[in-house]
Amino acid sequence: MKIYNSMTGRKEEFIPIDGRNVKMYACGITVNDLSHIGHARQAIVYAMFTDYLRYRGYNVKYVRNYTDVDDKIIDKANSLGRDAIEFSRAQIVEAEKDLESLHITSADVKTKASEYIEKIIKFVEELIEKDMAYSTPKGDVYYRVRNFRNYGKLSHRKIDELLNGVRIDLEEGKEDPIDFALWKSAKPGEVSWDSPWGQGRPGWHIECSVMATDTLGETIDIHGGGRDLIFPHHENEIAQSEALTGKEFAHYWSHCGLIKINGEKMSKSLGNSVTIRDAVKMYNYEVLKYLMLSKHYSSDIDIHDEDYILSEKQMYYFYNTISAAEKYAKTYIGDENGEKIEDGTLNTIKEQFVEAMDDDFNTPVVFANLHVTLKNINNLIKTSNKTNRQVIANTIIKSLNDIKEVYGVLGFFKQNPDVFAKEIKEKYLNKMNINEKFIDDEIAKRTEAKKNKDYVQADKIRAELDGIGIILNDTIDGTKWDIKELY
Numbered sequence: 001m002k003i004y005n006s007m008t009g010r011k012e013e014f015i016p017i018d019g020r021n022v023k024m025y026a027c028g029i030t031v032n033d034l035s036h037i038g039h040a041r042q043a044i045v046y047a048m049f050t051d052y053l054r055y056r057g058y059n060v061k062y063v064r065n066y067t068d069v070d071d072k073i074i075d076k077a078n079s080l081g082r083d084a085i086e087f088s089r090a091q092i093v094e095a096e097k098d099l100e101s102l103h104i105t106s107a108d109v110k111t112k113a114s115e116y117i118e119k120i121i122k123f124v125e126e127l128i129e130k131d132m133a134y135s136t137p138k139g140d141v142y143y144r145v146r147n148f149r150n151y152g153k154l155s156h157r158k159i160d161e162l163l164n165g166v167r168i169d170l171e172e173g174k175e176d177p178i179d180f181a182l183w184k185s186a187k188p189g190e191v192s193w194d195s196p197w198g199q200g201r202p203g204w205h206i207e208c209s210v211m212a213t214d215t216l217g218e219t220i221d222i223h224g225g226g227r228d229l230i231f232p233h234h235e236n237e238i239a240q241s242e243a244l245t246g247k248e249f250a251h252y253w254s255h256c257g258l259i260k261i262n263g264e265k266m267s268k269s270l271g272n273s274v275t276i277r278d279a280v281k282m283y284n285y286e287v288l289k290y291l292m293l294s295k296h297y298s299s300d301i302d303i304h305d306e307d308y309i310l311s312e313k314q315m316y317y318f319y320n321t322i323s324a325a326e327k328y329a330k331t332y333i334g335d336e337n338g339e340k341i342e343d344g345t346l347n348t349i350k351e352q353f354v355e356a357m358d359d360d361f362n363t364p365v366v367f368a369n370l371h372v373t374l375k376n377i378n379n380l381i382k383t384s385n386k387t388n389r390q391v392i393a394n395t396i397i398k399s400l401n402d403i404k405e406v407y408g409v410l411g412f413f414k415q416n417p418d419v420f421a422k423e424i425k426e427k428y429l430n431k432m433n434i435n436e437k438f439i440d441d442e443i444a445k446r447t448e449a450k451k452n453k454d455y456v457q458a459d460k461i462r463a464e465l466d467g468i469g470i471i472l473n474d475t476i477d478g479t480k481w482d483i484k485e486l487y
């Protein structure tokens, strides 16, 4: 399989360092507030990597960190009159709840910076010994960037070019503006730990180098994170780790695209940030996952309000089609080992899935395939007659089993289709201010009218319901209603 590597700028054959064992680290959440859908996307993407690699037979160890000490956390905790660590621990509990509400594969190890202080100090001491870092009289420690020959290799820029794009704070004792903090001396009232350089706390970049090395070893297979982390965060992780170990830090650098809201960058200052909590209240988690995975993980997503609705309609269509096909296969007792119809699409569901996913986790193609597959299933049902229905039922049951297997790898179609559809229909009825009992009563009246051969009345009821957005389908199991807007 192939994975895009930001380091080389190419899709490369994926070859783990250690046979079938894969070590993956992804930069996690800085818990200064509730997690938003940008965090959700990144967690969904690296859970998807993990799930698919496991499906392909790899043993994956997936590590994610929580940044629980930094300036923003300290400021926020101070403004609330809370202890910074107590505050960030409470935020981690909330972040975990939010990620769980998305029903995604969780990291195997979740590290917290505040639990790594001793190891961070040791790492920094070793960098100082190697002349790659220096302490200042004030008690700060900086990384000596110009001593690391390959600085800029991930962002493909030279040090002086990089300097143009950054805000430079000329701090006391800093030798060079490009140097970055490994350890920050404590200001009054800040959370701090004892160190050889006095009271202080770690810088942000060092925590990932230390935690990744500690949990996974000196060289890892895949290092992931949002694309906004390439510089300076990931560049600095490389500088710290490779200066210390002399080995390549990560074989594959993977970056997930960013999220925009209605064409603008998502940010708290613009007031357009959407929390996971609010999103899950409005939309089923599979709808949100579809919204994220129907686009390639590396591309930016510009989410407009209607995109949620389109994703919801799409999932509604998928679930309803699968449910109808299931009912058909059940009625005619499909047997997946029985004689089946030759259909290039339906006979190769698993192969198509693997082909798309092996190509740098191409989930947009995976969902495009699903459209074609479901369309072919619908077409088969349309051609059903007494002589071919057994073969069709066999084909459908096999196709449905394959769909559930492969889309199940990505966490889809695990809910009861009727419950899923009901949830969405109820939401629409509420919005339309229509009582479900009213619809049932109207359908009963129409059935009665039809029984009495009063077709004028029956048609009138259908037209009236249609006028308020309710459509009727007469099936062998009786009349079913649906929401016009969902089609």
Ligand SMILES: [Zn+2]
Residues within 6 Å of the ligand: 026, 027, 028, 208, 225, 233, 237
């Ligand atoms: Zn990181």
